[in-house]
Amino acid sequence: MTDKNYADDYNLAELMCIAAARALRDGENIFLGLGLPCIAGTVAKMLYLPNAQIFTEVGVFDWVPRDPELMGRAPLHIADMPLYVGSAMLGDMLDQLGSMLMGGHVDTAFLGGAQIDKFGNINTICLGDYHHPTRRLGGVGGNTEAACLAKKVIAILPHEKRRFVERVDFLTSPGYIDGPGGRRRHGLKPQGPNVLISTLGVLRYDTQDGEDGTCEMVLDATFPNVSIDTVKEMTGWDLKISPEVKEVEPPTLEEVILLRNLDPLTFHLAEGRY
């Protein structure tokens, strides 16, 4: 720990990206969603997870990123063309969302969302009432089936009171639904341990797989200079705090340099993005 060369200069998007990348595990089949997951997955594969396999729902199987110099950019989205170079197989959405995901081969789905609730249910479709939303978004894409069918979910969301709500306005993507046993009662397989990277820190759930514990979200670690009170204030219910709450380890110089080489035009990691 002490001999690591931490970066002095990094922004929030970069910090979130590295926290997310570190939450992935080697050897897993990882399914990348839109946005920050695309670059976090790229960095993780390049720096720490040589044996992880990267997939995207459009039909990309086991993508190996090239040197940033040659590649030019990390994928901007799940169908960006750098993903077509160095993959083991290119297929289509039926291969991915069917054989791969519903067939039970995705270990970790890496997802975004508009809202999340205390049981980790995600909403990606609208804020407010579905019939008369205050903000309507495009829709779920593959988020719904990934949350239904992956063995684990890592979510990334901005930590704001209107987004961290006791119950999502529309449940597009199931977490633990209504608590222990919720997934099983609805015909879904167990899932977990799930992780959430917010703009304030890293959160986990009081359960291994949705059967034990309370299944409620728990603050596990805060980002540097973020207080526990701030996190509680920005959460729309009485958030549980881990008794051993930690501070997230900052990004290293090596990580930040790689991120900037992978996103030279700051499509993903612009200052003020989150």
Added chain:
Amino acid sequence: MPKSKLMTAKEAIGKFVTDGDIVYTGYNLIPHALCHEIIRQKKKNLTVAGASVPEMDALLYITGCANRAITGYIGGVVGGTLVGELMDKGELQFEDYSNQGLTMMFLAGALGIPFIPTRAFLGTDFLTEKCINHPGGWLRDKKYQPSECPFSGEKVVLLPALNPDVSIMAAQRADEEGNVQAWGALGDAKWALWASKKNIVSVEEIVPTEVIRSDPNRTILPSFKVNAVVHEPFGAHPWPVTGYYDMDFIFREVTLDIYKNREACDSFLDEWVFGVKNRSEYIEHYVEKFGYRALRNITAQPPIQPVGTISYAYVPHIQI
């Protein structure tokens, strides 16, 4: 000699797209040239369908060509856009599914079966009254059906088959007969095209049929399923075609307002859709406005080609 299916976008859209049709409009390989032709011909009451319909389709709703969408993602909707406004006013009806949902519905359509089970949507609000009977929709109880496997009793969700009346799609190349080759990840395209009653494909290159037949594994649709082949270089611009050109980020940046602001949209349509007769005039106009250099900057280079030889060899004269 099989009949050539080569025609202009004007002929193909005029002949095969009818008011009221359900239209698949591509996923990764996005047929902007064909879409603009639909707008020029002022088609009406179309329903767009696809896993995630491209943001290009926003132009179809804004111009009144399409008034319904069946999809997992309505491109061009990020709070406060013209598309959001149309949805609020009920002028764009929509049925929300997911990418897997639409892919499975096309698969059922392609297989000629009436419905298909999935484990997606279990435990979500999609299966609740508020989604099934929402004011923007029209499918009601024909949308999803929560059910059980008749053999194991497991919970599943049944989805109806979806057969588009016509698909428009961009691809890398085809022969004149209509054998289409495309590469890169294909999204839901293959199943949508198989499910579709008619198919129109715009391609970057027309190649001799011998070229297609020398590498048949790259073909995504055989000619009998294709009604029209349109030769439109840069037919997907400003979106990319793998191996030919990349996303035109600068063009997208300067035209970003078209989905947000009615005036910007009208002036875009006047300039880039109604102001040109076809894609080659569009590209001429592009070069006039931004310079040849801008076009060269999006050209995919240097080439990235498979290493090693692909052979389809066998023993033609077996010695017994």
